[in-house]
Amino acid sequence: MEQLAAYAVTEAVSRGRLHSEPAPENRGEFQRDRDRIIHSTAFRRLEYKTQVFINHEGDLFRTRLTHSLEVAQLSRDMARALRLNEDLAEAIALAHDLGHTPFGHAGQEALNACMKEYGGFEHNLQSLRIVDMLEERYAAFDGLNLMHETREGILKHCSLANARALGEIGRRFIDDTRPSLEAQIVNLADEIAYSNHDVDDGLRSRLITLEQLDTVAIFAQYRREAGTHWPGLGGRRLIHETIRRMINAMALDLVARTRANIVAAGVETLDDVRHAPALAAYSGELGAKLRELKTFLYENLYRHERVLHVMGMSQRIIAKLFATYMADPGLLPPRHQERVAAGKARAVADYIAGMTDRYAAEEHRRLCAPNAS
Numbered sequence: 565m566e567q568l569a570a571y572a573v574t575e576a577v578s579r580g581r582l583h584s585e586p587a588p589e590n591r592g593e594f595q596r597d598r599d600r601i602i603h604s605t606a607f608r609r610l611e612y613k614t615q616v617f618i619n620h621e622g623d624l625f626r627t628r629l630t631h632s633l634e635v636a637q638l639s640r641d642m643a644r645a646l647r648l649n650e651d652l653a654e655a656i657a658l659a660h661d662l663g664h665t666p667f668g669h670a671g672q673e674a675l676n677a678c679m680k681e682y683g684g685f686e687h688n689l690q691s692l693r694i695v696d697m698l699e700e701r702y703a704a705f706d707g708l709n710l711m712h713e714t715r716e717g718i719l720k721h722c723s724l725a726n727a728r729a730l731g732e733i734g735r736r737f738i739d740d741t742r743p744s745l746e747a748q749i750v751n752l753a754d755e756i757a758y759s760n761h762d763v764d765d766g767l768r769s770r771l772i773t774l775e776q777l778d779t780v781a782i783f784a785q786y787r788r789e790a791g792t793h794w795p796g797l798g799g800r801r802l803i804h805e806t807i808r809r810m811i812n813a814m815a816l817d818l819v820a821r822t823r824a825n826i827v828a829a830g831v832e833t834l835d836d837v838r839h840a841p842a843l844a845a846y847s848g849e850l851g852a853k854l855r856e857l858k859t860f861l862y863e864n865l866y867r868h869e870r871v872l873h874v875m876g877m878s879q880r881i882i883a884k885l886f887a888t889y890m891a892d893p894g895l896l897p898p899r900h901q902e903r904v905a906a907g908k909a910r911a912v913a914d915y916i917a918g919m920t921d922r923y924a925a926e927e928h929r930r931l932c933a934p935n936a937s
């Protein structure tokens with residue numbers, strides 16, 4: 565294997581784990597992190613959580629699990645191209661969506677509104693809560709006891725108030741320093757993955773059309789290129805040939821610009837990475853094209869009336885469940901009841917956030933609308 569760049573995260577420069585453990589035998593520390601994430605309960609539940617399309621709308625759409633796998637694949641490829649720590653990038657990518665509520669962004673907004681007087685709800689912070697506290701699998705500690713750099717990558721954003729409460733892991737938001745390049749790359753791999761798979765799922769669901777997408781420069785460009793290379797090609801194959809070209813163009817551009825930024829900033833060590841401006845970036849031209857695509861998706865897919873309708877229903881489910889458990893915490897499962905003493909609202913939010921789309925809908929039916937058929 566090619567040697568890592570001097571600014572990559574390595575075990576030697578890592579700040580390690582909160583609880584010290586014997587070193588793993590046949591794998592590295594960051595591989596161990598990845599393995600712990602894959603074996604977690606929260607990871608398995610990603611299969612039944614969605615971002616845009618609710619789980620019961622069809623089996624063809626991305627779930628948070630397949631999304632996370634796509635982000636991991638892109639992150640690994642780009643990390644390898646930049647000679648960064650692939651295992652760390654993969655671990656961050658697989659964990660990046662663990663804290664999401666059921667029903668995508670609508671669910672997160674609803675739960676945040678319910679938690680307004682109790683410190684709010686934020687999915688990044690929830691992902692960290694899961695790997696630091698909520699997973700109950702190990703005898704010696706709560707959570708997964710991950711490496712500092714994996715946890716840092718999971719906590720993408722954080723308010724200053726929350727950062728202060730978090731201590732060491734929140735420090736960079738107060739000091740205004742950057743996370744590792746591995747974390748920066750995963751953040752943008754996430755954007756590349758969802759922007760492209762939402763085009764695919766949006767077309768498949770017929771909520772958006774090829775004619776509409778042809779008004780978006782980057783899509784029109786690569787659809788034309790695919791059509792020139794494969795005259796007469798149509799249907800799903802043409803869509804896929806277009807999307808794969810978009811993904812490839814974005815990944816290549818990101819790697820090239822990031823490499824140039826590293827050189828221009830004179831970055832040589834991980835510490836340099838932390839004190840430089842954000843280094844992982846697209847070129848100006850590609851960045852503008854990607855913004856245009858994202859605006860298109862926002863206006864035509866995420867705010868499509870059919871999506872908004874389902875989101876509205878989902879928000880009512882979350883709000884009703886929250887009110888129901890707050891009124892009677894005895895309805896919570898025993899392990900969540902144990903957390904009520906430390907804060908009832910947070911215990912309720914942890915329970916609801918952990919639900920899959922269909923479990924939340926079933927619980928709502930059982931508790932809040934028992935006579936409805």
Ligand code: MG
Pocket residue numbers: 631635660661754758
């Ligand atoms: Mg994501």
